[in-house]
Amino acid sequence: xxxxxxxxxxxxxxxxxxxxxxxxxxxxxxxxxxxxxxxxxxxxxxxxxxxxxxxxxxxxxxxxxxxxxxxxxxxxxxxxxxxxxxxxxxxxxxxxxxxxxxxxxxxxxxxxxxxxxxxxxxxxxxxxxxxxxxxxxxxxxxxxxxxxxxxxxxxxxxxxxxxxxxxxxxxxxxxxxxxxxxxxxxxxxxxxxxxxxxxxxxxxxxxxxxxxxxxxxxxxxxxxxxxxxxxxxxxxxxxxxxxxxxxxxxxxxxxxxxxxxxxx
Numbered sequence: 436x437x438x439x440x441x442x443x444x445x446x447x448x449x450x451x452x453x454x455x456x457x458x459x460x461x462x463x464x465x466x467x468x469x470x471x472x473x474x475x476x477x478x479x480x481x482x483x484x485x486x487x488x489x490x491x492x493x494x495x496x497x498x499x500x501x502x503x504x505x506x507x508x509x510x511x512x513x514x515x516x517x518x519x520x521x522x523x524x525x526x527x528x529x530x531x532x533x534x535x536x537x538x539x540x541x542x543x544x545x546x547x548x549x550x551x552x553x554x555x556x557x558x559x560x561x562x563x564x565x566x567x568x569x570x571x572x573x574x575x576x577x578x579x580x581x582x583x584x585x586x587x588x589x590x591x592x593x594x595x596x597x598x599x600x601x602x603x604x605x606x607x608x609x610x611x612x613x614x615x616x617x618x619x620x621x622x623x624x625x626x627x628x629x630x631x632x633x634x635x636x637x638x639x640x641x642x643x644x645x646x647x648x649x650x651x652x653x654x655x656x657x658x659x660x661x662x663x664x665x666x667x668x669x670x671x672x673x674x675x676x677x678x679x680x681x682x683x684x685x686x687x688x689x690x691x692x693x694x695x696x697x698x699x
Contacts, residue, residue, distance in 0.1 A: 438482070439490040440522075441498075441507070449514045450504070450616065452494065454539060455522025456482055456532075461522035464558050465598030467588070467669035468624055468661050471523045478528035488538050491518075495546040496619045518543055518567055521556040528561060535570035540577035553579035558597070568616060575617040582622040582657060583613050588640030595628070603640065606645035614652040621645060623657045627674040638684065644690055655694030658685050662699075673697075 437458055444451035461477030462469075495515075497503040504513040518539060520526040529535060540553055555574060562583075571581065585606060586596045593601045596688050613619045623641070625633055633641075645653065646694040661675045676684075679697040 436490045436492070436618075438487040439494050441494070441503075443508065443512060444516065444519075444697050445462065445480055449452060449516035450498070450508055451516055452489070452491075452498070452518045453522060454487070454518065454520045454526070454535075456520065456535070457522050457524025458528040458684065459530075460523045462527070462558075463528060463599070464525065465558060466624075467596055467598070467667055468665045468673050470663050472666040474523075474667065477524075479524060479526065479530075482529050482531050482535060484531060484535060484538060488542060489686045491539060491542050492546070493547065494541065499548070501544060505572075507658045510568075513549050515548060515636055517552045517554050518548075519554045519556055525558055525560065525568070526555065527557055527567045528556075530566065533573060536570040536573045536577075539596050540573060540579070543577075550590075552638040553577055554582055555579065558584045559606070559609045559613060560599070560601075564612045564624075568612075571613065571616040580618040580620060580641050580654065581613050583610055584622050584624075584682055585610065585641070585644060587623050587637065588642065588644035589637060592637055592640065593699065596624075603644045607644050610645070610648035611652065614648065618654050619652075620654045625658060625681060626661045626675055627676055629672050630674065632680055635682070637689060642688065645688075645691065645693070650691050650693055654695065655696065656688050657696050658688065659698040692698065 437454055440453045440454050441450045454478045459480050460471055461475050587593045588603050593626050660681055665673050681699050685697050688695050
């Protein structure tokens with residue numbers, strides 16, 4: 436299929452039905468831990484919405500009424516945990532994003548899966564655009580949520596990790612704008628760079644970025660490490676932190692009053 440794909444997601448805890456609006460492997464960021472091969476700078480192409488609707492309708496039917504789960508999913512994981520806009524680039528760069536969001540939620544409901552959350556996994560860079568805001572409002576109406584990427588709180592950290600030159604204040608404003616429209620979790624990847632774990636100053640700047648967005652407006656933080664290898668040129672510089680190191684970072688985040696879910 437072009438747009439729809441299944442994943443056994445460790446963070447979701449079961450089957451995640453992915454929606455890939457970037458089959459061209461194009462993204463406006465270049466994260467050093469990204470698992471997408473042949474990643475290029477750019478935006479989502481024009482989306483064939485009829486094809487997307489057909490793929491999603493058919494695949495949900497196979498999950499609910501067919502034998503897909505029995506054939507492909509281990510026992511204990513045979514539940515649909517979410518439908519996630521993720522894939523091979525930034526999904527909100529698709530110009531038809533708002534309409535596509537409406538398509539996905541309508542198809543989910545028609546399949547009898549209204550209780551399955553729809554999630555938008557995003558770098559948040561386009562969140563204040565009118566068409567993205569319209570999509571977020573529809574997502575909120577459908578009981579969904581945003582997973583908003585924040586990996587660093589200093590300009591130099593954002594540049595090194597995400598490959599973009601951004602003022603941390605703009606990240607905080609975009610995060611606040613997301614949380615004002617739709618329930619929003621912060622999604623954070625922490626890892627060792629050249630064998631060195633994130634230092635105290637970097638962590639303090641990261642927490643300050645969340646503070647500036649308003650921690651009371653956030654659902655919490657999804658903190659995770661690297662498991663699958665990066666497919667980017669920086670891969671040799673990226674290494675997993677130990678579970679103890681991640682849990683230590685999680686405790687520091689919790690001091691801000693935030694719920695933290697850790698996926699080592």
